[in-house]
Amino acid sequence: MDLSNLKPAKGSVKNRKRIGRGQGSGHGGTSTRGHKGAGSRSGYSRKIGHEGGQMPLVRRLPKFGFTNINRREFTPINLASLQLLHDTKGISIFDPEVLVENGLASKNGEIKILAKGELKVKVNIKAHAFSAKAASIVESLGGTIEKI
Secondary structure, eight states: OOGGGOOOOTTTSOOOOOTTSOGGGTOOTTTTSOSSSGGGSTTOOOOTTOOTTSOOHHHHSOOOOOOOTTOOOEEEEEHHHHHHHHHHHOOOEEOHHHHHHTTSSOTTOEEEEEOOSOOOSOOEEEESEEOHHHHHHHHHTTOEEEEO
């Protein structure tokens, strides 16, 4: 190996356009910016989505749908989760604070109790909403439900 056959490491040299390095480079003169106009000046930036006068894609696509600003988002909690909490920690009174402590709900979220799974014990539940089936199961076991 000598100085005549040295080469840079593979992948270290990228073959990119060298702009503004004289006419011999093929990219001298206007430096690929064309003649005159805002695009040839320094500091120019094209607006996002601009397509050169063609109707932009975002305006060509059809709009649809509806967002209800009054929608209430509930955190669903199944009866099976309550049964598991009762079995592991012996809890029989469930309110939002207890559910937040045990990681089933977030502090500011609303809670809805759903009937998935099996409940075998009498429990008292306070929540923002109940499915009809979940409410009937809890009450049939002698427990109480309270809407907040």
